[in-house]
Amino acid sequence: MRESHTGTSSGEGWKLPGMMVRRVEREVYEIFIGPQHPGSGHMRIIVRLDGDVIVEADPDIGYVHRTMEKLSEVREWLKPIPLLERMTIIDACNITVPYVNALEKLMDKSPPPRASYLRVLLCEINRVASHLYGFGIFGVFLGHSTMYMWAFGDREVFVELAEVLTGARLTHTYPIPGGVRRDMPQDFPEMARRAVRYMRRRLEEYRKIFLDNPVIVRRLEGVGVIPRNLAAELGIVGPNVRASGIKYDVRLVEPYEVYDELDFEVPVFEEGDALARTWVRVEEIKQSLNIIEQAVDWLERHKGEPVIPKEDFDKLPKLHKEVYEKTGRVKLLPAHASMKIPAGKAIARGEMGRGEIVYYVESDGGTTPYRVRVVTPSARNAVIFKYIVPGHRLMDLPAIYGSIDYFPPESDR
Amino acid sequence: MVLETILYIVAYPPLWQLLILGFLGSLVVAMVAIWFERKAAARVQRRIGPYWASPRLGGFINIVADMVRYVMQQVIIPNTVDRAAFILAPIVALVVSILPLAFTPLTPISLYWPVASMEFSLLIALAITTIPPLLVVALGWAANNKFAVIGSMRESYVITAYELVAVLAILSGAAATLSFNLVDIVEAQQPLKWLAILNPLAFLAAFLAVLMSTSAFPFEIPESEHEVVAGPFTEYSGVLYALNMGGAYIRRFVYAVLLSLVFLGGWAPYTPVSEGPIAGFIVPSLIVVAKATLLVLAMSFLRAVYGRYRLDQALEAAWRLAIPLALLGFGWSLALAYANVI
């Protein structure tokens, strides 16, 4: 192994660096699991190793920063909805519903029950799709390519459901202040029920080939344990914290939309290791399937109600009402392009697939927001790298990374 | 007359065994193994796999096209590597990987053996199969790259795990028949007293040892993509990369030939009816190669089922599970020999 001089030296000519060896500490060396690495996602993790044991891990985030909060300040009120949903495009409805809730608080409007049920329906479809995406990436980090392909293949079923409901596979842009943009098609309930029954059967097969696979269980059991008090102290959110024994879910503590009318469970495990985090997500998928069934049943029983508030619907011109009767599409009024929202401040929270998301929206009475502040769950989960990873072996890093379901574009906004 | 001359030249043992069966055969079996790995994984994963290059052949031409591409790709040799070792190690590793085939008889007729005597062939073939991993360690060291060195270190740890298992498990064939001569071992298993049926423990231990040795799932540790980018092979491109990647499959094939001679009965139940080149040489050798190919395909199928073990868990699996299994298998073979079963 040759140590080389880095940078300039006295008149020796230009020498390329070989293996960049920098004395960090006695017997500790440093590798960059950098952005151009099959196992890092859109971020860099600077790892210091003593042999095979990680001594320090430093997440180097910010590669996908897209200045969404600043861009929201120069766009009129409806335009940030497609912008903000691209933070976590796989979970599009969950991430825009709290923003729309904040606007509704400022405008003092509330959506009719049918619109709330439709929002919850799409939110739960997105939650299932997002968890399946997390399983896929987790599988491929552990080398299990079958889990990857199966999870993404089954996610197609739910993406297809979302396409039938909203017209787009991933970029739904579904909620608007006051309601939703489209009503449910006639054949949707039957399709949704078939998809739910199919997914329940597939979860059994996932268990046989991945969750109970002895190799995978050995890799996950006891790895990345987050003790309960440390979880509360670090402030992590989502299924990670529910796997460490803390009973926290925004749908439980502050129910929004119609979550207080639905009957579902919030699974909580106590072990806190990677296997518990995976099982939390599996149980959450099962509960989401229950919610989808209940929502579809309610929507089928209460047909004929509008999806925007009645007073807005009555003021629509004749052409707009005709289009809604024929195709179920809600047409916006041209005034929406420059609508003004009364001055005020509002905070709204939601539970995304990866955890709790908080929006702070401030309006000064104009056509654009004064300030939109968003705290995403992955931004809060990034500290796990720094505090939990040291002490494990190098091959545990992909296992921990996949089990906390960290999504860099969401974290960097 | 022309046909006989051609047959005589083709069936000339060193030519057939080392060049045609060795180089060409290994290349063809490696391509079939890679094709089966991709196709079987695709079927389990509910997709198609290689397809568009040749829809009627199931996409096999795709693999041939990959090989052609690797041969024509630019070989980039970084300035900071140890040139001699970087270039020579994969080539020497490939040659040494194919060498055990000189000592594996494919027929009981002594006219067609590549070397004069097969008296200690099992020992010699087994000894030569232990050399290529050392060359893998050397080539990772030569690449002068942290990921490559970590991969080489992992390979050296894994070597200490599986060597003993492989040697013990395969030597149980010698223990059962009390001879190191592979021809005697195969003849003792005629017609259907295969050692895999009489001594499944040793067969399982040998299978696990081959999985560990050639980085098949669930033991694909030195080249695991998600911590070390490609392990010892990170800095390679072009034809050297193809030699490295193909080398693992070729070593799998050679081990599989050895396993099919010792455990799966070699060319049994067939006994050569005459001494001619076809009935006496080509047919038994094709039977052995067919059995070896089935073993290689079974190893390839595991890619679709398992993930990767962690390094220390793989070593623990070897020392806690595979070595006792191999010892038990060895003892069982001695018991079989004592009871004159085989």
Add this chain to the structure above:
Amino acid sequence: MPARVALKSVRRRGGLFEGIASNIQALAVAVKYFVDPQRATLLYPREYIEHRPGYRGFIVFIKEKCISCAACARICPSAAMKMVRVTEPDPKHPDRPRQKQYPVINYQRCIFCGYCVDICPTEALYHVPFQDVVYESLADMFLTLEAFQVEPKRPAVAEGSPVVYEVDEERGLVKRRR
């Protein structure tokens, strides 16, 4: 009825026999799918998907219905719609041309959110149900007023056959030829 908390725990690893049983179970599932893959792969371009009419695809403009209110350009979140001013003959005063403004679209920026289609007060914009359109140069993606009124062509129609995907309870997503 609000949500309930359900406390669960992970099943601990069993002994040797349970290990062997789970290995065999994993292999059995893999062999089951090896024998019957239940694929749903789309062999594009030999097959192409025929989406439902509500699919938000490329946008087409009907000039006769436009009243030049510019709401579509004002609502576009990615500034892909722009109004251009044209001079055209007035049907009511044949000797006096009039100036009107009409929208044109830049498909390098369009995100197919459908706000413009929803906000147009006269339904002068509509979606075609596909998005796999091909352009041969980047400049072609800035559509002129004439090009905006023509429905784009889908190259796959010439060489492929349409399929539709359905959700099936046993096999998941299933491809069906139309």
